[in-house]
Amino acid sequence: MPVPHRARVTCVVNQKGGVGKTTTAVNLAASVATAEQRTLLVDMDPQGNASSGCGIRSGTRERTIYDVLIGEVTMREVFVATDVPRLVVAPATQDLVAAEIELVDDPRRALKLKDALSSVLGDFDHVFIDCPPSLGLLTVNALAAADAVLVPLQCEYYALEGLTHLMATIDRIKNGMNEALEVEGVVLTMFDPRNNLAHQVAEEVRRHFFVFDSVIPRNVRLSEAPSHGKPALLYDVQSKGAQGYLSLARELLLKHAPDSESRTNKKASGGDA
Numbered sequence: 001m002p003v004p005h006r007a008r009v010t011c012v013v014n015q016k017g018g019v020g021k022t023t024t025a026v027n028l029a030a031s032v033a034t035a036e037q038r039t040l041l042v043d044m045d046p047q048g049n050a051s052s053g054c055g056i057r058s059g060t061r062e063r064t065i066y067d068v069l070i071g072e073v074t075m076r077e078v079f080v081a082t083d084v085p086r087l088v089v090a091p092a093t094q095d096l097v098a099a100e101i102e103l104v105d106d107p108r109r110a111l112k113l114k115d116a117l118s119s120v121l122g123d124f125d126h127v128f129i130d131c132p133p134s135l136g137l138l139t140v141n142a143l144a145a146a147d148a149v150l151v152p153l154q155c156e157y158y159a160l161e162g163l164t165h166l167m168a169t170i171d172r173i174k175n176g177m178n179e180a181l182e183v184e185g186v187v188l189t190m191f192d193p194r195n196n197l198a199h200q201v202a203e204e205v206r207r208h209f210f211v212f213d214s215v216i217p218r219n220v221r222l223s224e225a226p227s228h229g230k231p232a233l234l235y236d237v238q239s240k241g242a243q244g245y246l247s248l249a250r251e252l253l254l255k256h257a258p259d260s261e262s263r264t265n266k267k268a269s270g271g272d273a
Helices: 021-034 065-069 094-102 109-117 137-145 159-176 196-208 220-228 240-255 260-268
Strands: 008-012 039-043 087-090 126-130 148-154 182-189
Touching: 008 021, 008 137, 021 039, 021 087, 021 126, 021 148, 021 182, 021 220, 021 240, 065 094, 065 109, 094 137, 109 137, 137 159, 148 159, 159 182, 159 196, 182 196, 220 240
Parallel strands: 008 126, 008 148, 039 087, 039 126, 148 182
Antiparallel strands: none
């Protein structure tokens, strides 16, 4: 009997702010969608930057992910289509801050997102969750609902220290409520090849974790795109930032393609790749 289709759920997490987390969630989701993958982006950050970065302005949605978490509406009821074909967003606003307080006495408070997503996973190929820059209840919900964790990492002095704390949290979630959770890998963001420290940190991270080959450069067009309510590939597809995320999407999709192993074997033996 065939296994029912189910989206792969990836949460984009780093408790340190300003590392390109939301930029990665938005642009990776958009890039995967352009590869004809049905894609859902769930905004779990009360700042709502993933929502506005996809053109959903604050205050324009009556129902958001907050209403989903407290059980007032279903996940499907908050979906918003975007200008990127096949990309749908479940938006957030500052109301989401209240969810942590309102759910404090709920015995399933850490599983609210997982429960809500369960009814829509068959409708998508990929789900990406943008997490807040903290390891509180909203991030725990994302980790409990996810199959994998993608960690955007800026190559700076304190990067590895923060990564250690994050991995400890992932281990606790894995042991307590989501044993299938795995670390997808680390993506290097805001990378400046002229900076020696950036290369040193990158080398150190590669010694301990799987790091994607695709590196996201520090790029003006990438930082301008959110103010226009567009992913970078709609704002300036030729920019180095947009190309970096398109490359990351290809790498991620190839990693999970059903025939990726056979392709790798053929390439190693000199056959057609």
